[in-house]
Amino acid sequence: MSDVLELQDVSVVREGRALVDQVSWSVKEGERWVILGPNGAGKTTLLNVASSYLYPSKGTATILGETLGTPGTDVFELRPRIGMAGIAMADKLPKSQTVLQTVLTAAYGMTAGWQEEYEAVDEQRARAFLDRLGMSDYLERRFGTLSEGERKRALIARALMTDPELLLLDEPAAGLDLGGREDLVRRLGRLARDPIAPSMIMVTHHVEEIAPGFTHVLMIRQGKVLAAGPVELELTSRNLSHCFGLPLVVEQVGDRWTAQGLPMS
Numbered sequence: 168m169s170d171v172l173e174l175q176d177v178s179v180v181r182e183g184r185a186l187v188d189q190v191s192w193s194v195k196e197g198e199r200w201v202i203l204g205p206n207g208a209g210k211t212t213l214l215n216v217a218s219s220y221l222y223p224s225k226g227t228a229t230i231l232g233e234t235l236g237t238p239g240t241d242v243f244e245l246r247p248r249i250g251m252a253g254i255a256m257a258d259k260l261p262k263s264q265t266v267l268q269t270v271l272t273a274a275y276g277m278t279a280g281w282q283e284e285y286e287a288v289d290e291q292r293a294r295a296f297l298d299r300l301g302m303s304d305y306l307e308r309r310f311g312t313l314s315e316g317e318r319k320r321a322l323i324a325r326a327l328m329t330d331p332e333l334l335l336l337d338e339p340a341a342g343l344d345l346g347g348r349e350d351l352v353r354r355l356g357r358l359a360r361d362p363i364a365p366s367m368i369m370v371t372h373h374v375e376e377i378a379p380g381f382t383h384v385l386m387i388r389q390g391k392v393l394a395a396g397p398v399e400l401e402l403t404s405r406n407l408s409h410c411f412g413l414p415l416v417v418e419q420v421g422d423r424w425t426a427q428g429l430p431m432s
C-alpha cells in the first residue's frame with residue numbers, strides 16, 4: 168500500500184518553541200487515523216502540515232507522494248486532492264451563501280462566488296453529499312444561520328466534494344449535543360468503513376467520538392508522539408493516561424470506546 172502521508176522528523180517551530188516536535192508518522196492508503204491529545208498538544212498544527220497549508224520548519228512532509236518545499240511539488244495541484252473540515256475553514260466561508268452553494272464552491276477550489284456556471288453534475292454531487300450527512304432539508308438555508316452541528320455536517324459534505332484522496336477532520340464532533348454526536352459518529356463510521364472512501368485523519372479529544380471503522384490512533388503531547396499504531400493495540404489506559412497527564416481507564420464497549428478518570432484516593 169502506498170503512503171498517503173509520510174512525515175519524517177517533522178518539527179514546526181514558532182517563537183523558539185516546537186509546536187510539533189520531531190514527528191515521524193506514516194499513514195497508508197485506506198487507513199483511518201484518530202489523533203488524540205490535550206489542548207495545545209499540536210494536533211491542529213499537525214493537521215495543517217498534512218493539508219499542505221503549513222510547511223515544516225525541519226524534517227520532510229510527503230503528502231500523496233508530493234514532498235512539501237521541493238521544486239517538483241505544486242501545492243495548488245495538491246490541495247484539491249485533500250479534503251479539510253475544521254473550525255478554521257468555517258470562518259473563511261461567507262455566511263450569506265446557502266448551504267448548497269457552500270458545498271458547491273468546493274468543487275471549484277474557492278470559498279466564495281456564485282457567478283460561475285456550475286455543472287449540473289456538480290450540483291447533483293453536492294446534493295448527494297449533503298444527503299449523506301443528513302442535510303437535505305437545509306440546502307437553501309444561509310450557512311451563517313446553521314447550528315454548530317449542522318455547520319459541522321455541511322463542512323464534511325464540502326470536504327468530500329472534490330473527491331479527495333485524504334480527508335482531514337479537526338474535532339468534527341466538538342460542540343454537538345449527545346444526539347448530534349451519536350448521529351455524526353454513526354455517519355463517520357459509515358464513511359470509515361466504506362472501502363472507496365478516502366483515507367481519513369480525525370482529531371478529537373474524546374475516545375467516545377471514535378467511530379467504528381477507525382483503524383489507527385496517534386497520541387501526542389507537547390508536540391511529541393507518545394503512541395502510534397492500531398487502535399486495539401495503542402488505545403490503552405496507560406497510553407491515554409500518559410497522553411492526558413492523569414490516571415484514566417479506557418474501556419471498549421461493543422465497538423465503541425469510553426474513558427474516565429480514576430476516583431481520587
Ligand SMILES: Nc1ncnc2c1ncn2[C@@H]1O[C@H](COP(=O)(O)OP(=O)(O)OP(=O)(O)O)[C@@H](O)[C@H]1O
Pocket residue numbers: 181182186204205206207208209210211212213
Ligand atoms: N503561530 C503560532 N505562534 C505561536 N504559537 C502558536 C502558533 N500557532 C499555534 N501556537 C501554539 O501551538 C500550540 C499547539 O497548537 P494547536 O492548535 O496545534 O493545538 P491543538 O492540539 O490543536 O489544541 P486544541 O485541542 O486546543 O485545539 C498551542 O500552545 C498554541 O498556542
Ligand SMILES: [Mg+2]
Pocket residue numbers: 210211212337
Ligand atoms: Mg486544535
